[in-house]
Amino acid sequence: MREIKVYLAGGFHSGWQDLVKARTSNLSFFDPREHKIDAADLYTAWDLNAIRESDWVFAYLEKSNPGGYALALEIGFGKALEKRILLIDERSIDSDMEARRLAMLHICADACFHTLEAGIAFLREETRTMDSLPKDSGS
Numbered sequence: 001m002r003e004i005k006v007y008l009a010g011g012f013h014s015g016w017q018d019l020v021k022a023r024t025s026n027l028s029f030f031d032p033r034e035h036k037i038d039a040a041d042l043y044t045a046w047d048l049n050a051i052r053e054s055d056w057v058f059a060y061l062e063k064s065n066p067g068g069y070a071l072a073l074e075i076g077f078g079k080a081l082e083k084r085i086l087l088i089d090e091r092s093i094d095s096d097m098e099a100r101r102l103a104m105l106h107i108c109a110d111a112c113f114h115t116l117e118a119g120i121a122f123l124r125e126e127t128r129t130m131d132s133l134p135k136d137s138g139s
Contacts, residue, residue, distance in 0.1 A: 010060035088119035
């Protein structure tokens, strides 16, 4: 079976990545928290390479995320590489202004949700059917 790889894009402080990993199965994750790289040029290269190797970008824009600029880069790069993009956007649900600012991210995403739980449920369901796909011949 071909391993499904998911890049976890979003903030580092709340530990949401652990919840995604715990509530899904048969997936491999690229978690930027784990590389422990401090130099911006090096962690950017690591992140972009991880997205390149992924099938999915699971992008979580928490309400507490002050900017989301790196997340926007990760979504855009993933979109350019034709990766599946799953966006969880907690910021625009209560603000029309935020919704307008984030509209481009929504347009780039294959699916959008306003809660982490809904995003996890979607990823679990979408990748469940992919578990049985044959391994790529070039992998």
